[in-house]
Amino acid sequence: MPGRWCRGPAKWWHGEFRGCGYRITIPRQIILQVLDESKEHLSAEDIYLKVHNIYPAIGLTTVYRTLDLLVNMGLIFKFDFGDGRARYELARGANEPYHHHHLICTNCGRIIDYTDFVDEELELIKKTEKELSKKYNFEIKNHTIQFYGLCDECSDKEK
Amino acid sequence: MPGRWCRGPAKWWHGEFRGCGYRITIPRQIILQVLDESKEHLSAEDIYLKVHNIYPAIGLTTVYRTLDLLVNMGLIFKFDFGDGRARYELARGANEPYHHHHLICTNCGRIIDYTDFVDEELELIKKTEKELSKKYNFEIKNHTIQFYGLCDECSDKEK
DNA sequence: TATATTAATGGAAATCATTATCAATAAGGA
């Protein structure tokens, strides 16, 4: 039986690393594995703890450094949902990108991914991007849309 | 000649304070004045320094506390543009709300307000809000849209 | 207007997420 983090078949992101001249290390592999297996919006410490279960030698510094690298490579997104720590999420699944936006409960911090209206939205975004790049000569790389409010539970409690 | 911060005619936000049972203090008045006079996206320290010029007795703690209060009252918005400090902006001018979104240069941190497509956008937002409130039973209070990329200057430098 | 009540303030210390340092380690090419 293979160890928990022995090198299995090459992953889709190996090429990304090689192409940039980065080394494929155990911490990097496990951090990506943890991000891939989670559907939540993990903080650096969340990730540190999960990686620590698999690979106890991990250091928190390495987690921060790696996350920074992955953000710059475009493999993950970094968000601020207003709770005082950054949160991260894989930019795409193993195959296609999973384009979505967020509902954020300002009371309990719950975060909901939604994909509704991405088509209409994408159309508007495209139009806006086009116009804005021209008007401000701004080269747009990506965007975020977030809705803030109260989730069902917190909405109930208010009454 | 009136002093720099002697009480002039009642401001539009006096009612807001009174209604909530909050006291109208000199620090609060000047913080609002500074926000009202600036068109930038000020950090707590930016605001502290500007207020300090007018009212040197101000404390940084009071600035943070007041900003928090104003955010909760809905008089100002708090943003994270990724530079490690929160930034604030008046939710509306003296009269009407100034609904806009942001272009953020990830290289130099420049922030551009834009109001293009707010009509189309508002329509989409309304539709999305309606659908999402129903689907997730989520009570939406507000939203943010941010575009990230390179401003004209930083775009030029890349070449 | 003078007084009492208590919300609000501000300086100092504490918190807490994130970064910088630097000697030790390990990935990957030769």
Add this chain to the structure above:
DNA sequence: TCCTTATTGATAATGATTTCCATTAATATA
């Protein structure tokens, strides 16, 4: 296998924001 050097991780430092608490001042009331 060996060499080069990118990467790591423990520790200390940083910097924005909060917490504490004794003092001050806004406002209701007499």
